[in-house]
Amino acid sequence: MSKYREIKKLDFPAFESEVLAFWKTNRIFEKSIENRAGSPSFVFYEGPPSANGLPGIHHVMSRTVKDIFCRYNTLKGYQVNRKAGWDTHGLPVELQVEKTLGITKEDIGTKISVAEYNEACRKDVMKFTDIWNNLTEQMGYWVNLNDPYITYENNYIESLWSILKKLYDKGYLYKGYTIQPYSPAAGTGLSSHELNQPGTYKDVKDQTAVAMFQLKEAGSLAIDTDLVYALAWTTTPWTLPSNTALAVGEKINYVVVKTYHPFTFQLCAVILAKDLLSKYFKQEQAELAFEAYNAGDKLIPFEVLKEVKGADLKGLVYEQLLPFAQVDNGKAFEIITGDFVTTEDGTGIVHIAPSFGADDFKVAKQHGIGSLTLVDKRGKFLPEVNDGTFLYGEEFVKEAYLTEAEKEAELFIQKEKLSGIIKDTSKLTYLSVDERIILKLQTEGKLFKKEKYDHTYPHCWRTDKPILYYPLESWFIKTTAVKDRLVALNQQINWKPAHTGTGRFGNWLENLVDWNLSRSRYWGTPLPIWRTENQDETKCIGSLEQLNAEITVSIEKGYMPKGFELKDFHKPYVDEIILVSSTGEKMFREADLIDVWFDSGAMPYAQWHWPFENEETFKNNFPADFIAEGVDQTRGWFFTLHALSVLLFDGIAYKNVIANGLVLDKNGNKMSKRLGNVVDPFTTISKYGADATRWYMLSNSDPWDNLKFDIEGVAESQRKFFGTLYNTYSFFAIYANIDGFEFNPDKLTSVASRTELDRWIYSKLQSLVKKVTTHMDAYDPTPACRAIEEFVSDHLSNWHVRLSRRRFWKGEMNQDKQAAYETLYECLLVTSQLMSAFAPFFSDWLYKNLNGSAQSVHLTDFPKVNESAIDLVLEEQMEYAQIISSLVLSIRKKENIKVRQPLKQILIPLVDASIQQKIDHVKDLILAEVNVKQLNFVDAIDKSIKPNFKVLGKKVGAKMKAVAAAILLLNQQEIIQLETEGGLSLSVENENINIELADVEIVSKEITGYKVASQGKISVALDIELDEALKQEGIAREIISKLQGLRKEQQFEVMDRIQIKIEDHDYIKSAINQFKMYICTELLANDIVFESAESLNHTIEVDENTVRISIHKA
């Protein structure tokens, strides 16, 4: 039986499943962890995917990145536990369930109970786990699927509660207001996720207004009129009754403009940004005389009175625009400054309604400005927004919330109320709140301008109605309290790529806001906070034990039924719990659930049910050495992990992180079901294999760059890299089996006694080990991958093996042959280890074929660099051999002389001594490779010189151009003088400049009478003259070549000996006689005899001569 397995056909998916079966039966993954018991651990956290969606090709990407570093570090001697996890809560799950059940949120509590609904979520979320597990297995991702953490489990939730309690005790948990997207039609707040559903932002045409806010005291502006207005633009006039401030940009220039009021025609002054002046006032108006103006004229004259900075306007107060209600929670009707103010559009003065805009809210808070919230949660004005004419109280602020019938009814009322304002109400159509407010402003002399405006506005993706920004009460984590620590500790994290850490993540931390935990939903982790109805007393529960103790008290008090036991920590069960306050009052749970990102950010603790169990395990597995996810997780998982560990321990949660890019389609478009450009990972893997897919992804570009996924690229990886490596192995196997070679590590030929070629590839191999180690330690997988690729294809296969072929097939086993086998064997074996993290299947297949044992490459130790075997001089020598061979071949090509024709000599013009010596070392290799008899060095006739800019530039600086020109003008004599004397004085621009040898590059280009080719410093001349002996040898080799082809055509075995009969043809006769021995050896022929042509059944073409011939097995 053959020692080394030979297979006929390459079928990647087939051998991958073979390896997979081997892993399973022999528990290789488990062993790879068990084997490292007691070793230092390399801690990895699995970012949990959600199992309610199907895996895509991008999951193969991120999991490949995770897998390679875990595998690599295992081989490096670490114990690498990998606990899988599932993210199970959240909106996508709810949506999926609603879709399946055909219900909407409104049906919860009526058509379906909360308990049933959540039960449906629990089942649905793990729907695709089998498919996920299949992918995990097939792609070769090693992660422990047997004991995953699942975020909906009671133990997991209990850990979350405990962490929340710790934060609560530290004073980091509070309840407060923020402005959030809110859908009155659906009666619910919306998350950013929901707002980013396709189609939520729609183009709408809104009625906008520039309102005039009359200043109370314009004295500080020192102008001669008291009637001064600040102009502010709004696209949402319905927020004007809730206006409490105006914002200006501190550094923006404003102008005070004297003009007439456009509707009351009074002389007045208005303030707006200088940059926007031309938007409201045309040049022709400036030329009008104030005295000539008559009330009602179309063109109104104006004059810029003075220019001020925003900072000068700060603190000015104005009359309330629409006084329906008064502010009781702060200052009001004051000009403040805000950095978000621009002069892009509007007037450069921003109307601030703190209740209806996030920026407004923030800036108001900073300046102690109070708020008015004159709209309720239904989206209707409060009753007091009623003036009997324009506004009637308790009406929807957005037209879109009304049905057509309701509008009809409203119109009827409007016609009546507005009859005093609008002359002809018969043609009146329904006027929106916005339109009526503008009408009111106009009537009251507070309107400067109105116009329609096209912009995009977010809509509720479920009801299709426009959303409002509305103040909602939520629970927050005070992340801003530890902002400085978050920023400082981020410095300790090694981000790949670095800019994601400093840029995207760093900036995010710099602009941190408190973490809004609240979600008004059903399927998620309930907030463990109970409060009395008057909100005076709050309890945060941190464990089941504590909760049970509290429940006992409550049962005693009679607030809860006897025997109550909490079996499921979700809604609605937790809401049945009523606790007792210190004063004996009932306490109810705060209705919110918490943000699912808290679930995943707390996985370092909750995956172990810490702090209730596994104290040791937790300690040994915190923080993580390495995590990796898509860059879209920067402000998601990467942040929540970081935030929680800083809040809890003032430390980092992970030391190294790779934020990998997106996987796009081959045209660079995002993959989406809608475009139909989604790549199915299973199809790809089953067609090309997991290894080729993984290899393609990593070798193509750095993981943090976006990958344009092209299936052709996978095919290329398979062909190019795996194909070549397979070929190399199978070449080895064929001959090793013939020769009965067996690798014996105890009886190795010493490296020193091997041939230069062997020592060279061995040195290359050691350099490769070094490179791969360096790159992998730096979390740079792509250069590591490319280095392996280069080694296998360029160095091992295309140079070492190609040049060594004869050593394998010639003659009996001897020292040199032994060394050749050993060298190739070691290269293949080490390669299998180096590539094992990237291509876990093929590497194991290769390793086991070489080893003939049941051991897996994944249980071995990563190769250590043998520094002493790295011979850089040798590597350089071989580079010369490759360059010179390539040059000779290119001359042959140009001259149309085939490689089979031996040539007399290669001439190399004298270069410096060290290079000459290096070339001399590899002379024989070159001669054999290019089929030339001799290599000699000659003195060149023509030399050319050019400046070495890098060296010379430093020396002569600005005179560079002139000096360079002078050098190029040097003649042969001067060049030789420079060479022999080592220096030359040049006169440039009346100055003597001394040129040394190092300042220039001298190249020999021409050798009279020979064909020359050159690359860089090396030139090669080829003597292409043929004498009779060379011609005859050429013919002999031609015959050999043709007969080899015939052997193969006849399907003779490699080892078969043959008998040759050949036509007595003039063209070949003398060559055969002269080279009979040589020909016979090459062809494994016992003899060659001449016969008459008729008896021979084949023909071969030898240099355009047809020769009859026949061969048979001897």
Added chain:
RNA sequence: AGUCUCGUAGCUCAGGUGGUUAGAGCGCUACACUGAUAAUGUAGAGGUCCGCAGUUCAAGUCUGCGCGGGACUACCA
């Protein structure tokens, strides 16, 4: 709108600290090789290094301003 990022051959990508003929692989064309052959070699075609301005003796590389693609965040008067 802001932040980050990318832009080099038809495609995928290399191009330390600035240095003068800008590279590789794939693809294409032609030729060769043929005891690894679904491999290999050689040659050829193919570039406004996104644009403009600046710094410099010298810019693919450094700076500024733009343009285009992508991601994230925000959504604004």
